[in-house]
Amino acid sequence: KQEVTQIPAALSVPEGENLVLNCSFTDSAIYNLQWFRQDPGKGLTSLLLIQSSQREQTSGRLNASLDKSSGRSTLYIAASQPGDSATYLCAVRTNAGGTSYGKLTFGQGTILTVHP
Amino acid sequence: NAGVMQNPRHLVRRRGQEARLRCSPMKGHSHVYWYRQLPEEGLKFMVYLQKENIIDESGMPKERFSAEFPKEGPSILRIQQVVRGDSAAYFCASSPYRTGETQYFGPGTRLLVL
Numbered sequence: 339k340q341e342v343t344q345i346p347a348a349l350s351v352p353e354g355e356n357l358v359l360n361c362s363f364t365d366s367a368i369y370n371l372q373w374f375r376q377d378p379g380k381g382l383t384s385l386l387l388i389q390s391s392q393r394e395q396t397s398g399r400l401n402a403s404l405d406k407s408s409g410r411s412t413l414y415i416a417a418s419q420p421g422d423s424a425t426y427l428c429a430v431r432t433n434a435g436g437t438s439y440g441k442l443t444f445g446q447g448t449i450l451t452v453h454p
Numbered sequence: 455n456a457g458v459m460q461n462p463r464h465l466v467r468r469r470g471q472e473a474r475l476r477c478s479p480m481k482g483h484s485h486v487y488w489y490r491q492l493p494e495e496g497l498k499f500m501v502y503l504q505k506e507n508i509i510d511e512s513g514m515p516k517e518r519f520s521a522e523f524p525k526e527g528p529s530i531l532r533i534q535q536v537v538r539g540d541s542a543a544y545f546c547a548s549s550p551y552r553t554g555e556t557q558y559f560g561p562g563t564r565l566l567v568l
Contacts, residue, residue: 372556381458381545382497382559427497440487440549441499441510442557 340365340432344445351418351452359413359448361428366409369433372442373402373413376425385426386413390433418452425449456481458548458560459528466566473533473540475563479548486529487557488521491543503529536567 341364351357361371370389374382386395386402388411394403401414415422429442459478467473479486488500502510503523514521518536523529533540543564547557 374559379564381561382547384556384558387556429497440485440502441513442487442489442497443499444489444497446496 340368340430340443342428342430342443342445344426344428344448346448347446348449349451351450353418353420353452353454355418355452356414356416357418357450359415359426359428359450361411361413361445363409363411363430363443365432366406367433368406369431371402371404371411372429372431373400373411374427374429376427376447378425382427415450418450420452420454422452423450458546458558460544460546460560460563462563463561464564464566466568467536468568469537470535473536473565473567475531475533475544475546475565477529477531477546477548477560479529479546480558483548483550483558485549486523487547487549488529488531489545489547491545491562493542497545500531533565536565538567541565541567 343362345360368390372387373385376382388395388404399416404411425447427447428445461476484505486503489497490500491497499513501514501521506525518534520532543562545559545562547559549555549557
């Protein structure tokens with residue numbers, strides 16, 4: 339059974355800092371890994387999707403890496419801003435084939451606060 | 455292209471009533487997923503549907519919960535005889551016909567059972 343863990347559970351940083359969020363998963367047979375952002379009381383916004391064959395993806399100030407063999411992914415946020423404050427969720431799609439192909443397994447999330 | 459739509463956004467029910475949650479996927483998407491986020495917990499997969507078919511319902515509680523995605527109209531998650539423990543945010547996501555694509559999430563329905 340796939341399990342996803344995110345560290346730290348919460349992070350508070352001053353504006354302008356570079357930061358790293360960590361995600362680990364127990365079953366390395368994944369199809370892809372996705373990072374989301376969730377604002378309070380809102381839905382999820384997809385940030386980056388990394389296929390199992392890829393090592394990293396970049397979008398603006400965000401960079402996500404994937405080391406499938408060790409079961410780890412990191413989300414790097416450069417020059418953080420107060421608007422980055424949100425909960426960041428990591429989710430994996432396990433390559434079990436068949437009917438379990440579609441579902442995502444989520445971590446508990448990292449609550450990020452960027453203060454001015 | 456409108457995103458995934460869910461309604462209602464907030465739903466209050468008394469114990470024993472039925473709750474019906476609706477999800478309209480993005481245009482052109484034929485795969486729908488339902489997830490539940492209990493208070494202080496992460497999102498948990500419930501069910502995966504394609505048009506008129508349930509593909510994976512391994513995350514659905516065995517009783518009181520059902521889901522459908524008819525040929526026409528939105529996907530429906532139905533909870534019969536709700537209990538306080540059903541209070542949660544229910545999210546719907548959709549993806550295009552090709553599996554492995556990004557899942558796009560709706561804003562969620564917040565269910566409160568009194």
